[in-house]
Amino acid sequence: MSRELLLVGAWRAILRTVMVISGWRAAIWLVAGMLVAAVLLTFVVWLAVLAGVIAAVAWLNLVVLPRVSTRLRMPYVVVAVVLLPLLAASGLLLGGPSGVVAGASAWLLGVALPQALLLRLRAHLRRVSWRAPTSGRGGWLVPMREMGPGLRRPG
Numbered sequence: 001m002s003r004e005l006l007l008v009g010a011w012r013a014i015l016r017t018v019m020v021i022s023g024w025r026a027a028i029w030l031v032a033g034m035l036v037a038a039v040l041l042t043f044v045v046w047l048a049v050l051a052g053v054i055a056a057v058a059w060l061n062l063v064v065l066p067r068v069s070t071r072l073r074m075p076y077v078v079v080a081v082v083l084l085p086l087l088a089a090s091g092l093l094l095g096g097p098s099g100v101v102a103g104a105s106a107w108l109l110g111v112a113l114p115q116a117l118l119l120r121l122r123a124h125l126r127r128v129s130w131r132a133p134t135s136g137r138g139g140w141l142v143p144m145r146e147m148g149p150g151l152r153r154p155g
Contacts, residue, residue, distance in 0.1 A: 053102075053106050053110075054106060054109050054110050056110075057087070057106045057107065057109070057110025057111060058110045058114065060083075060110065060111075061080070061110055061111045061114055061115070062114070065079050065080060065083070065111070076115075077115075080111050080112070080115065083107060083111060084104065084107045084111075087103035087104065087106055087107045088100045088103040088104050088107070089103070090103055091103025091104070091106075
């Protein structure tokens with residue numbers, strides 16, 4: 001008999017640890033959960049928008065701007081600098097003063113930064129290409145000619 005009482009007491013102890021939230025406490029938890037979900041959803045949406053804008057500006061930088069500068073027979077840098085006020089103005093129209101910052105940031109991350117990195121890489125490759133290899137495994141690096149208007153890509 002004492003064994004049965006012990007099992008019944010253990011069963012009741014397990015059931016008593018279940019917490020039921022109802023009334024105004026449940027409403028508070030529900031509102032808090034909805035606020036957290038809304039903040040996370042807002043963050044994810046703005047992160048996706050930022051990634052899309054940066055990807056679009058990078059595509060513009062790598063594909064469209066070289067073609068436009070070739071067609072207009074203008075230096076690439078001039079076309080890239082003209083793009084800055086255009087992106088800032090579109091940001092102003094879309095988002096006000098913070099949109100100007102967003103447009104300028106998109107230009108900086110999508111146009112200026114890749115060009116600066118490419119210039120630095122080209123300078124590094126020019127320095128390295130004329131040096132002898134440091135180890136016996138490597139070969140000489142041959143400097144690469146830049147594509148002129150007369151050279152065309154295959155295909």
